Amino acid sequence: MYKVEVVENGVQASNVIRALENQGYEKDNIYIFAHDKDRSADLTEATDTAEVNIQEQGIIDSITNVFKKRGDELRSKMQSVGLTEMEAEQYEEVLDTGKLVIVGSHH
Structure with missing residues (x-):
């Protein structure tokens, strides 16, 4: 059982992580996926604005499962x-557009 969310930036990522935690997902089971190749900006920085405050940055930094590959x-x-393999391919294409994919898993 899992839930997948696609977000544009660090601010949205923080909101989604908070929502997943409120739904019972544990931090150890929340995964953030991002492409590293063209996007050197840290996940904790919003792509268009610099409005990630310390609390939001802390939420993202506390997720140990951050994959940038x-x-x-x-x-x-x-x-x-x-x-599934098909879902992974679809979401990997989403990552190509510069978005972040967040997965909350219950296993």
Whole structure:
């Protein structure tokens, strides 16, 4: 059982992580996926604005499962947290657009 959310930046990521925690997902089971290749900005920075406050940054920093790799590794890791091969491919394409994919897993 898992839930997948797509977000644009660190502010949205913080909100989604908070919502997942409120729904009973534990930090150890929340995964953030991002492409590293063209996007050197840290996940804790919003892409368009610098409005990530200390509290929001802390939420993202407290997630240990942050994956910033290339496509094959990301697809493999997404499958390992419960997504199907087809879903992993679809979300990896989303990552290509510069968005972040957050997965809350119950396993």
